[in-house]
Amino acid sequence: MRITGYRSLATVHEWGRPVGDVNGVVASGVTEVPVLLLETDEGLTGVGLGSHPDVHRVFPALEAQDPRAVTSLYDRMLSYVFKSGHGGHVFGTIGALDMALWDLKAKIAQEPLWRTLGAADRFVPGYASGLEYALTDDELVSFYGSWAERGFSGAKVKGGLDIDRDVRRLNAVRDVLRVNSERPALMYDVNESWGAHQAVRLARSVEDRVDLTWIEEPVRRWDVAGHRTVAAAIRAAVATGENLTGLEHYRALLDAGAVGVVQTGSVWGITHFLRVSTLAYGHNLPVSPVGYNANPVAHAAASVPNHLVTEVQDLTFPVGLRVDQEIADGGIVLGDAPGLGIEVDEARIAAQAASGQWSVPGGPHVRPVDAGLRLTPGAAAHTAGSRRPYEGITK
Incomplete structure (x- = not known):
């Protein structure tokens, strides 16, 4: 079997609510979901999800290759782009292609990917997380009530700008x-909105009032010293890693003892998750992939010995994707369909009229101009040129 080509599709996920974090919100609740189809000369098609704008540049590394050689092809793709580096869009493209390769490998074996990867159990423990920053307190309670009904005993709450609001929502x-556990696991994600000058003070303030399981991305993703300072000063674990795009980005954090829960971005693919998990395992640390549409990395999570929990962000799937899994019993129950268990209904995708809004200027992918530069968490954000850094200071 040989790889012959690829096709790109674009569908959407309809969340039914505003989604985002402290950096911005998609008010429409509609986000784009890029789909990559990897074709072979024997009629099998691999499915990869995630942004892949550089596929025209990376695909030549795979053309005419045997898709079963997945890990070798992953390294081949990295080598193919080594002069320009493998961050950002390039790494996302490699991740989508890698996901499609693993899908093909398991389909060739006529088994679900979790079996191909050696997992013994189809169940993947999870925690609920809805990008729920824009919801009112009442909407938040209603939203997580539906997860409690499905057996979840852990959840993530977005925050970082208003500590009192965050504490209220966490509680x-x-x-x-508590219907499922006397002491639910609470994850607190501030999405890099704090500076090193305030992270310990704010984290301790929250911890004084809430029993946190972990605090996520308290400072910039690459700030080893900042993460280490926070980790040494608080009781909860520090979690980070979803935005790191290579093992070289993790080593300094892990070697410094700056992270307690090692995260991976699901959009970076299956091989990336497996390699980061091995690195974390060598440091006696657990690993936790962040959520993504259709939960494709859950198959890999089921196979590694140090998987802690997988983030699950919604109870529905993108338009035109049928996914062989169930969200139940506090996690993901993977099915028996070959590969990732994702069927693509191209006609349904072509017929949908909605357009994704994740990349709008105010969306959560845009870092506010004063993020990390506030002296008080409640100080209002301002546009460039008008920011007043001392506003809101209590004397």
């Missing part, structure tokens, strides 16, 4: 999940 979610 409200805790109360909702």
Whole structure:
């Protein structure tokens, strides 16, 4: 079997609510979902999800190759782009292609990917996380109530700008999940919105009022010293890694003892997750992939010995994708369909009229101009040229 070509599709996920974090919100609740189809000369097609704008540049590394040689092809793609580097869009493209290769490999074996990767159990423990920053307190309680009904005993709450609001919402979610556990796991994600000058003070302020399981991305993703300072000063674990795009980015954090829960971005692919998991395992650390549409990395999570929990962001799937899995019993129950278990209904995708809004200027992919430069968490954000860094300071 040989790889012969690829096709790109674009569908959307309809969340039914505003989604985002402290950096911005998609008010429409509609986000784009790029789909990559990897074709072979024997009629099998591999499915990869995630942004892949550089596919025209990376695909020649795979053309005419045997798709079963997945890990070798992953390194081949990295080697193919080594002069320009493998960050950002390039790494996302490699991740989507890698996902499609693993899908093909398992389809060739006529088994679900979790079996191909050696997992013994189809169940993947998870925690609920809805990008729920824009919801009101009442909407937040209602939202996590549906997860409690599905057996979840852990959840993530987005915050970082208003500590009192964050504490109130964390405690409200805790109360909702107590139907399944006396001490639910609470994850607190501030999405790099704090500076090193304030991270310890703010983290301790929250911890004084909430029993946190972990605090996520308290400072910039590459800030080893900042993460290490926070990790040494608080009781909860520090979690980070979803935005790192290579093992070389993880080593300094892990070697410094700056992270307690090692995260990976699901959009970076299966091989990336497996390699980061091995690195974390060598440091006696657990690994946790962040959520993504259709939860493709859950197959890999089921196969590694140090998987802790997988982030699950919604109870529905993107338009035109049928996914062989169930969200139940506090996690993901993977099915028996070959590969990733994702069927693509191209006619349904072509017929949908909605357009994704993730990349709008105010969306959560845009870092606010004063992120990390506030002296008080409640100080209002301002546009460039008008920011007043001392506004809101209590004397």
